[in-house]
Amino acid sequence: MSNSTNSPELDSLTATMKSEWGRLFETSPFFREFEAGHISKDLYALWLIETYHYTRHNSRNQALVGVRNPGDDPQYQRFCFQHAADEAGHEQMALHDLRALGYEIDKQNITRPLPETQTLIAYLYWISTTGIPSQRLGYSFWAENCYEFILPPMAKMTESLSLTSAQTTFFVAHSEIDVEHSQQVQAMLLRQCNSEEDWQAVREVMITSLRLTGQMLDAVYSLYQRTSSPANLASAA
Amino acid sequence: MSNSTNSPELDSLTATMKSEWGRLFETSPFFREFEAGHISKDLYALWLIETYHYTRHNSRNQALVGVRNPGDDPQYQRFCFQHAADEAGHEQMALHDLRALGYEIDKQNITRPLPETQTLIAYLYWISTTGIPSQRLGYSFWAENCYEFILPPMAKMTESLSLTSAQTTFFVAHSEIDVEHSQQVQAMLLRQCNSEEDWQAVREVMITSLRLTGQMLDAVYSLYQRTSSPANLASAA
Amino acid sequence: MSNSTNSPELDSLTATMKSEWGRLFETSPFFREFEAGHISKDLYALWLIETYHYTRHNSRNQALVGVRNPGDDPQYQRFCFQHAADEAGHEQMALHDLRALGYEIDKQNITRPLPETQTLIAYLYWISTTGIPSQRLGYSFWAENCYEFILPPMAKMTESLSLTSAQTTFFVAHSEIDVEHSQQVQAMLLRQCNSEEDWQAVREVMITSLRLTGQMLDAVYSLYQRTSSPANLASAA
Amino acid sequence: MSNSTNSPELDSLTATMKSEWGRLFETSPFFREFEAGHISKDLYALWLIETYHYTRHNSRNQALVGVRNPGDDPQYQRFCFQHAADEAGHEQMALHDLRALGYEIDKQNITRPLPETQTLIAYLYWISTTGIPSQRLGYSFWAENCYEFILPPMAKMTESLSLTSAQTTFFVAHSEIDVEHSQQVQAMLLRQCNSEEDWQAVREVMITSLRLTGQMLDAVYSLYQRTSSPANLASAA
Numbered sequence: 001m002s003n004s005t006n007s008p009e010l011d012s013l014t015a016t017m018k019s020e021w022g023r024l025f026e027t028s029p030f031f032r033e034f035e036a037g038h039i040s041k042d043l044y045a046l047w048l049i050e051t052y053h054y055t056r057h058n059s060r061n062q063a064l065v066g067v068r069n070p071g072d073d074p075q076y077q078r079f080c081f082q083h084a085a086d087e088a089g090h091e092q093m094a095l096h097d098l099r100a101l102g103y104e105i106d107k108q109n110i111t112r113p114l115p116e117t118q119t120l121i122a123y124l125y126w127i128s129t130t131g132i133p134s135q136r137l138g139y140s141f142w143a144e145n146c147y148e149f150i151l152p153p154m155a156k157m158t159e160s161l162s163l164t165s166a167q168t169t170f171f172v173a174h175s176e177i178d179v180e181h182s183q184q185v186q187a188m189l190l191r192q193c194n195s196e197e198d199w200q201a202v203r204e205v206m207i208t209s210l211r212l213t214g215q216m217l218d219a220v221y222s223l224y225q226r227t228s229s230p231a232n233l234a235s236a237a
Numbered sequence: 238m239s240n241s242t243n244s245p246e247l248d249s250l251t252a253t254m255k256s257e258w259g260r261l262f263e264t265s266p267f268f269r270e271f272e273a274g275h276i277s278k279d280l281y282a283l284w285l286i287e288t289y290h291y292t293r294h295n296s297r298n299q300a301l302v303g304v305r306n307p308g309d310d311p312q313y314q315r316f317c318f319q320h321a322a323d324e325a326g327h328e329q330m331a332l333h334d335l336r337a338l339g340y341e342i343d344k345q346n347i348t349r350p351l352p353e354t355q356t357l358i359a360y361l362y363w364i365s366t367t368g369i370p371s372q373r374l375g376y377s378f379w380a381e382n383c384y385e386f387i388l389p390p391m392a393k394m395t396e397s398l399s400l401t402s403a404q405t406t407f408f409v410a411h412s413e414i415d416v417e418h419s420q421q422v423q424a425m426l427l428r429q430c431n432s433e434e435d436w437q438a439v440r441e442v443m444i445t446s447l448r449l450t451g452q453m454l455d456a457v458y459s460l461y462q463r464t465s466s467p468a469n470l471a472s473a474a
Numbered sequence: 475m476s477n478s479t480n481s482p483e484l485d486s487l488t489a490t491m492k493s494e495w496g497r498l499f500e501t502s503p504f505f506r507e508f509e510a511g512h513i514s515k516d517l518y519a520l521w522l523i524e525t526y527h528y529t530r531h532n533s534r535n536q537a538l539v540g541v542r543n544p545g546d547d548p549q550y551q552r553f554c555f556q557h558a559a560d561e562a563g564h565e566q567m568a569l570h571d572l573r574a575l576g577y578e579i580d581k582q583n584i585t586r587p588l589p590e591t592q593t594l595i596a597y598l599y600w601i602s603t604t605g606i607p608s609q610r611l612g613y614s615f616w617a618e619n620c621y622e623f624i625l626p627p628m629a630k631m632t633e634s635l636s637l638t639s640a641q642t643t644f645f646v647a648h649s650e651i652d653v654e655h656s657q658q659v660q661a662m663l664l665r666q667c668n669s670e671e672d673w674q675a676v677r678e679v680m681i682t683s684l685r686l687t688g689q690m691l692d693a694v695y696s697l698y699q700r701t702s703s704p705a706n707l708a709s710a711a
Numbered sequence: 712m713s714n715s716t717n718s719p720e721l722d723s724l725t726a727t728m729k730s731e732w733g734r735l736f737e738t739s740p741f742f743r744e745f746e747a748g749h750i751s752k753d754l755y756a757l758w759l760i761e762t763y764h765y766t767r768h769n770s771r772n773q774a775l776v777g778v779r780n781p782g783d784d785p786q787y788q789r790f791c792f793q794h795a796a797d798e799a800g801h802e803q804m805a806l807h808d809l810r811a812l813g814y815e816i817d818k819q820n821i822t823r824p825l826p827e828t829q830t831l832i833a834y835l836y837w838i839s840t841t842g843i844p845s846q847r848l849g850y851s852f853w854a855e856n857c858y859e860f861i862l863p864p865m866a867k868m869t870e871s872l873s874l875t876s877a878q879t880t881f882f883v884a885h886s887e888i889d890v891e892h893s894q895q896v897q898a899m900l901l902r903q904c905n906s907e908e909d910w911q912a913v914r915e916v917m918i919t920s921l922r923l924t925g926q927m928l929d930a931v932y933s934l935y936q937r938t939s940s941p942a943n944l945a946s947a948a
Contacts, residue, residue, distance in 0.1 A: 060304045063318055066325070067297045067304070072344060074326020081300055081325055085318035088303065089311020107309060115919040119834050126833030208826040352682040359600030360593050445589040534778045537792055540799065541771045541778070546818060548800020555774055555799055559792035562777070563785020581783060 009199045010186055016203060017142050020210050021149045030217040037156035043224045044157065045103050050220055051170060052094035053113035057121045059087040061128040065136050068129065076133065079188055083140075086177060093170040100167040103230055111230070116219035120212040127205050134192035138205030140185045144178040151175065246436045247423055253440060254379050257447050258386045267454040274393035280461045281394065282340050287457055288407060289331035290350035294358045296324040298365040302373050305366065313370065316425055320377075323414060330407040337404040340467055348467075353456035357449040364442050371429035375442030377422045381415040388412065483673045484660055490677060491616050494684050495623045504691040511630035517698045518631065519577050524694055525644060526568035527587035531595045533561040535602040539610050542603065550607065553662055557614075560651060567644040574641040577704055585704075590693035594686040601679050608666035612679030614659045618652040625649065720910045721897055727914060728853050731921050732860045741928040748867035754935045755868065756814050761931055762881060763805035764824035768832045770798040772839040776847050779840065787844065790899055794851075797888060804881040811878040814941055822941075827930035831923040838916050845903035849916030851896045855889040862886065 005011060025031045033039060039047075066080030098105045113121070127135050154171060157163070165172060193199050242248060262268045270276060276284075303317030335342045350358070364372050391408060394400070402409060430436050479485060499505045507513060513521075540554030572579045587595070602610050628645060631637070639646060667673050716722060736742045744750060750758075777791030809816045824832070838846050865882060868874070876883060904910050 056309065059314065059318065060306075063300045063304050063321070066321065067300050069297075072293065072326075072328075074329060077296065077325040078322050081296065081318050081322035084300070084303065085315050085322060088314040088318055089309075091309075092311055115915055118837060119830060119919065119923070122833040122837030123830050126829060126836060204826055208830065212830070352678055355600060356593060356597050356682070356686070359596040363592060363596030363599060441589055445593065449593070530783065533788065533792065534780075537774045537778050537795070540795065541774050543771075546767065546800075546802075548803060551770065551799040552796050555770065555792050555796035558774070558777065559789050559796060562788040562792055563783075565783075566785055 005186070007186075007190060009193065010189065013141060013189075013199070013203060013206065017145070017206060017210070020142075020207055024210070024214045025149075028214045028218050030221040031153075031214070033221065034150075034153045034157070037153070037160055039153075039157045039161070040224075041101060041161055042230065043221065044161065044163075045098055045101055045230050046220045046224050047217065048094045048098050048101075048170065049105070049110060049230065050114060050117045050216055052091045052098075052110065053117050054121050054124075054216070055087075055091040055094060055170075057124065059084040059090070061124045062087065062136065062140075064125070064128045065133055068133065070133060073133075076188065076192060079184065083181065083184075086181070090170070090173070093173055097167050097170050100164070100169075105230065114216065114219045114223065116212070116216040120209065120216050123209065123212055127209075131205065132198065132201055134189065134198055135201050135205045137185055137189050137192065138202040138207075139209040140181070141189065141202070142206050142210050144182040144185055147175040147178065242423070244423075244427060246430065247426065250378060250426075250436070250440060250443065254382070254443060254447070257379075257444055261447070261451045262386075265451045265455050267458040268390075268451065270458065271387075271390045271394070274390070274397055276390075276394045276398070277461075278338060278398055279467065280458065281398065281400075282335055282338055282467050283457045283461050284454065285331045285335050285338075285407065286342070286347060286467065287351060287354045287453055289328045289335075289347065290354050291358050291361075291453070292324075292328040292331060292407075294361065296321040296327070298361045299324065299373065299377075301362070301365045302370055305370065307370060310370075313425060313429060316421065320418065320421075323418070327407070327410070330410055334404050334407050337401070337406075342467065351453065351456045351460065353449070353453040357446065357453050360449055361446065364446075368442065369435065369438055371426065371435055372438050372442045374422055374426050374429065375439040375444075376446040377418070378426065378439070379443050379447050381419040381422055384412040384415065479660070481660075481664060483667065484663065487615060487663075487673070487677060487680065491619070491680060491684070494616075494681055498684070498688045499623075502688045502692050504695040505627075505688070507695065508624075508627045508631070511627070511634055513627075513631045513635070514698075515575060515635055516704060517695065518635065518637075519572055519575055519704050520694050520698050521691065522568045522572050522575075522644065523579070523584060523704065524588060524591045524690055526565045526572075526584065527591050528595050528598075528690070529561075529565040529568060529644075531598065533558040533564070535598045536561065536610065536614075538599070538602045539607055542607065544607060547607075550662065550666060553658065557655065557658075560655070564644070564647070567647055571641050571644050574638070574643075579704065588690065588693045588697065590686070590690040594683070594690050597686055598683065601683075605679065606672065606675055608663065608672055609675050609679045611659055611663050611666065612676040612681075613683040614655070615663065615676070616680050616684050618656040618659055621649040621652065716897070718897075718901060720904065721900065724852060724900075724910070724914060724917065728856070728917060728921070731853075731918055735921070735925045736860075739925045739929050741932040742864075742925065744932065745861075745864045745868070748864065748871055750864075750868045750872070751935075752812060752872055753941060754932065755872065755874075756809055756812055756941050757931045757935050758928065759805045759809050759812075759881065760816070760821060760941065761825060761828045761927055763802045763809075763821065764828050765832050765835075765927070766798075766802040766805060766881075768835065770795040770801070772835045773798065773847065773851075775836070775839045776844055779844065781844060784844075787899060787903060790895065794892065794895075797892070801881070801884070804884055808878050808881050811875070811880075816941065825927065825930045825934065827923070827927040831920070831927050834920065834923055838920075842916065843909065843912055845900065845909055846912050846916045848896055848900050848903065849913040849918075850920040851892070852900065852913070853917050853921050855893040855896055858886040858889065 005014075025035050033043075062080055063084035066077045066084070069077040069080070095106060095110075124136070124139060127139070150171075154168075158168060189202065193202060242251075262272050270280075299317055300321035303314045303321070306314045306317070332343060332347075361373070361376060364376070387408075391405075395405060426439065430439060479488075499509055507517075536554055537558035540551045540558070543551040543554070569580060569584075598610070598613060601613070624645075628642075632642060663676065667676060716725075736746050744754075773791055774795035777788045777795070780788040780791070806817060806821075835847070835850060838850070861882075865879075869879060900913065904913060
């Protein structure tokens with residue numbers, strides 16, 4: 001996907017995305033550990049917990065873009081509802097992976113989302129309900145293409161922790177779904193963005209949501225350093 | 238669909254639905270004209286205008302049920318988003334039919350929805366955003382099964398007005414989609430309703446939304462009697 | 475209030491309001507009983523129950539108009555929030571009156587709102603969240619001036635049922651608050667309505683919300699005829 | 712206000728607030744400049760622009776807490792609507808101050824909020840619409856008490872820029888309103904918080920919203936370093 005296309009705007013968006021990922025791997029404590037192959041099982045579990053939390057809202061805020069659909073564009077509305085349907089319930093995979101790792105966590109006893117996770121969730125609802133309709137595509141653009149950046153460190157993690165495929169369903173499933181989604185997101189961006197302002201608004205959401213994701217993961221890492229394990233969360237709270 | 242099933246609750250819902258339709262055909266001025274084959278082209282056009290208005294909101298309020306999804310039930314959430322996707326943009330068919338009939342109406346110059354249409358729309362949003370999740374199925378239950386009741390008078394109308402299939406895309410398309418949807422709605426009702434209170438809440442929405450639809454159509458008929466034609470709406474407003 | 479003002483638009487709104495009230499007293503089964511002095515204690519109680527339900531939402535939907543405030547008009551926004559504050563918790567008075575009448579009803583065991591009450595509530599939220607900002611004033615316009623029309627029959631009821639002032643706090647308190655509110659609503663209408671379309675939009679809400687209130691009260695009367703008393707509601711449900 | 716009270720929970724909240732402010736003045740580039748008396752007129756103007764943006768939403772999200780009011784607590788609901796009324800339109804003061812400084816800025820030509828400002832706004836809506844009702848008080852708690860911390864550096868700024876009172880209406884007006892509000896916020900916290908979890912939820916919002924405010928101001932400072940002046944914003948965008 002990140003190869004060049006016929007659209008200078010998409011290419012420019014891709015270039016910014018790559019540079020933001022580069023910045024993350026350089027400056028984020030979490031991503032530095034991730035790249036170095038230093039993710040422990042407990043840290044992976046804490047990551048999955050926050051993944052569960054924000055993923056619960058992704059199909060919801062995606063659908064809300066279709067609910068607004070101020071221009072009554074049936075094709076974009078269908079895209080929003082269809083993607084929302086495709087991603088409904090994916091948070092269950094994060095819970096499944098946690099349990100496959102041996103953590104007795106379900107939606108009743110899971111810890112509340114970290115403030116940084118809530119901030120990411122809040123921002124995505126805000127953009128979905130008040131931004132121009134194309135803006136949420138800025139989130140989809142990087143989220144559906146993140147595998148290029150996270151699969152190599154994830155392979156290290158899988159190997160060092162000897163993870164089975166039953167313990168990584170969330171990330172594996174998404175890397176598969178997202179190949180097709182990624183094409184659709186690009187096509188929809190070309191359809192929806194009709195001015196430099198439109199592209200700029202999308203770029204802003206891409207950058208901001210990726211940075212907030214980085215802040216969330218750094219908060220996960222910081223929590224890990226303070227508590228070591230999901231099992232200790234209650235006492236550390 | 239209205240044949241008996243293995244579920245006494247579905248059968249009872251069906252019986253109530255039939256009795257409500259019977260009541261409509263007996264007491265509603267619009268439905269009496271409809272059954273008698275007395276729908277003129279102008280009255281059909283006024284009907285399509287209000288159909289456009291409420292249909293614009295149906296995929297939206299259907300999606301909102303999935304956005305809430307308080308129990309995090311992935312299967313019901315997917316059902317909501319999928320149905321919303323299936324019905325996205327259907328209001329365009331109502332506009333298409335209007336133009337195929339010769340009325341120069343588009344979304345810029347269409348008249349505002351009647352108060353009775355707004356009331357129906359408002360009620361469906363209210364139920365979708367505050368009711369128990371299964372309640373909106375009470376609307377789907379009758380809406381996806383209405384063809385048994387409206388196809389016979391519609392056949393009379395089609396014949397008396399010599400309507401072509403290009404002038405009836407809205408109702409024809411829905412009667413086709415809705416065969417499959419109707420099965421899914423029944424299956425989902427059986428999955429979602431776990432108590433007599435649940436079934437009663439669904440029944441209440443079925444009755445209320447059908448009655449509000451009847452009031453909307455009676456308001457269409459009353460407008461028709463005052464104005465004769467969409468062309469006269471401006472002067473009559 | 476219903477005397478003539480210096481504004482032809484306000485005077486015309488008042489004339490329409492009077493004519494709608496006249497229509498209600500002529501055609502509504504509830505209002506005919508009310509005017510005839512035939513409201514029993516049980517019927518008054520059923521009325522208070524629905525009053526509790528819609529009143530819970532009035533300060534809320536009033537505040538939502540201020541939350542939207544698309545034109546960033548500070549004066550109108552302050553009016554909305556101030557009126558919402560003035561009416562917050564008034565539903566408690568309806569509960570209080572019920573208990574003062576001897577009914578053991580609180581918010582835990584109160585029956586659910588009738589479909590007609592839900593429809594009124596739904597319509598007021600719809601107008602408050604999607605109408606032009608001034609439209610909800612169409613509801614306030616008649617609601618804050620209804621005492622001219624309902625105090626005479628209410629006096630008959632008070633006398634025939636020997637009601638004490640502790641049993642009529644809801645209606646008495648409102649008739650007092652609303653003298654001042656009514657002036658403010660008129661001033662705000664003159665400030666907000668700048669075209670014939672604006673006045674027409676307000677008039678539509680005035681008529682529709684008054685009619686929906688009439689339908690709610692007729693549903694109360696119909697429920698009364700079927701059940702006689704709040705005490706029988708459970709068995710009649 | 713930050714003196715000790717009879718409530719250990721309020722005292723603990725105050726202690727955390729002070730420590731967060733200490734952290735801000737130590738680590739935030741903006742607050743270090745602010746404390747050192749190095750705020751230029753252009754930087755003050757950029758600050759006022761973002762102040763305009765988030766302030767537009769404060770009375771709105773405050774009112775939304777009253778709209779939800781899940782426990783139907785009339786006293787808290789009235790508090791929310793009353794505070795919303797008190798703060799309605801305060802964003803106009805920020806615009807006024809900008810113009811009094813000589814910047815030709817109004818709501819038509821003002822630059823869009825920075826991503827960090829949007830994130831703060833988004834977070835406050837999220838907490839107001841999905842948190843426990845008392846949580847937004849965590850924002851009010853520090854916001855209505857911030858003058859202890861910002862008045863000393865503000866005095867330096869006022870002196871070094873020779874600002875008149877007509878150029879600082881926003882901050883002066885708030886420091887006055889907030890004396891009374893601050894007492895009410897404390898009383899309401901004592902009324903609403905009934906468990907350690909409640910106080911913890913409030914503390915989390917206090918810390919998070921103060922940090923997001925710090926990030927917003929650091930983004931203002933960073934924008935200032937890139938552009939020097941609001942007049943250059945268009946070319947730098």
